[in-house]
Amino acid sequence: MLSRLLPPKGPARLLAGVTLVHTMGQGLWLALNAIYATSVLRLTPGQFSIGVGTAAGVALAVSTPAGHLADRLGPRSVQIWSFIALGPLTAALLAVHGFGMYLLVVSVQALAYSASRSARMAVVAGLVPPEQRVHVRAYLRATSNVSVSVGAVLAGVLLAVNSATAYKGAVVFNAATYLATGLLSLLLPAVAPQPARTGPALIVLRDRPYLTFVVLDGLLSMHNVLLEVVLPIWVLHHTAAPRWMVAAILVTNTVAVVLLQVRAARGTDEPAGAARASRSGALCLTLACAVFAFTGRVSWLPASALLLAGALAHVLGEIRQSAGSWGMAFGLAPDDAQGQYQGTYAMGSDLGKLVAPALLTWLAVEHGAIGWIAMAAGFGLVGAAMPAVAARAGRGRRPEPDPVAA
Known part of the structure; x- marks a missing residue:
């Protein structure tokens, strides 16, 4: 069924492969994030909520500047390095001790995540003709829904095991998907950076x-x-x-x-x-x-x-x-x-x-x-x-x- 969801050829097929790997880790982590924070890191639900809110605020604040960075450096380059950075940043959760360290890690993660998100959409715009962008974006969403569901099933297996080792394994798996996504992004054609413009940068x-x-x-x-x-x-x-x-x-x-x-x-x-x-x-x-x-x-x-x-x-x-x-x-x-x-x-x-x-x-x-x-x-x-x-x-x-x- 998945082969029918993917675009037939070209950069769109590569984009779908990148999305497939990335969202599988997301599907797994969405189901386990709160459990890892409260059960393994021993944070209170209130501390976890503060961490989630802080990360969301950081991602929100840097979203436009991160997109401008993708324009200036080339969106594929920003996508590659942001995903590669998310690998060790995610693995850093294994070494977290205490709420302060947790807050620092998830905030820096949010910086890299925001950059990757802005760059991904700019890559689609740079590689796909205007009349096909929404069509390709729809393929990517259909693909991601399948991949997220697979990740959720894996999370269900780990929840059935219900051990700290299993949840730490989920952190490693999620970090590996980020690294793999960054490496797969190397296969995408390069998108030329945009030259600096006169006047305001953030138009x-x-x-x-x-x-x-x-x-x-x-x-x-x-x-x-x-x-x-x-x-x-x-x-x-x-x-x-x-x-x-x-x-x-x-x-x-x-x-x-x-x-x-x-x-x-x-x-x-x-x-x-x-x-x-x-x-x-x-x-x-x-x-x-x-x-x-x-x-x-x-x-x-x-x-x-x-x-x-x-x-x-x-x-x-x-x-x-x-x-x-x-x-x-x-x-x-x-x-x-x-x-x-x-x-x-x-x-x-x-x-x-x-x-x-x-x-x-x-x-x-x-x-x-x-x-x-x-x-x-x-x-x-x-x-x-x-x-x-x-x-x-x-x-x-x-x-x-x-x-x-x-």
Whole structure:
């Protein structure tokens, strides 16, 4: 099945191979990160949360400068060295003793991770023609979902063993995937660095239409937290549905992304089409939240049916909104500054991840159906604004008419 998900040839196939290795380690570590910190390093849950928040803040702060560095040095070079640096930085968790040392290690990790993330998107922009970038990005997401699932299965095996040695082995494995990703990146064609420009270095920070898109896209990206945080709590404590519905919803999402993400990316290569995709994705998210609002006061069978229906609407919104997001992120950025623009684009989802857990959980858990309806309205309104944002940004990039030709 995986061979059918990969692009047929060329740099896109190499990009998919790099993504496959990298995200397998991510899938493993996402499931074990908190357990390693609290069980092996003996940190308190509060200390672990501070560490996660600090790392997220560091990654957020350096995302745009890291992208600018990728423009100036060449994104492939930055990708290679950031992943190679993440290898020993991850392995350093084996030598951590105490909260202060842990905080230092995860903060430096966040620097390297932010650089790798900004560089990866700039590499895609540099190696893939504009009309194929979103298509390739969709292939990479489908591939990463398969790889993350494999990593999660490996994590399940280590959780069954439940020993400090097993969890330390996960650290070694994750470090090895970073090193392997860096080495595999050597196979990618080089992307030429961009020469220094006159005027401000970080031009993206003066691009108000693009920054508006980043903020709105970050608000839409909060739908990821619905699946990871809000719905499990809602299903377990506020519906009559069986506990296994949480797993059924996650499996439904994973399978749908793998099978449908590439198809959902059609027609999103230009900003106008991408904005319409974001709007239609937001409408699906609106429908999903409206369906979830009715699951709290019915018996287990209708609650289960409604939860699955809402999960299908959610994943359709997710894959369509993601494709639109990539199309606007690539299409609204100048080719000589893709690194800093993609780094800034990533900040939107980072901000969404920081705000969404508390906000969306408060809406759903504290306010029930009314909270779900409020979320539905919010997603719908944000999505409706996307075409206007894309049109405004497009007007700002339209070339001036040639007075001689006129």
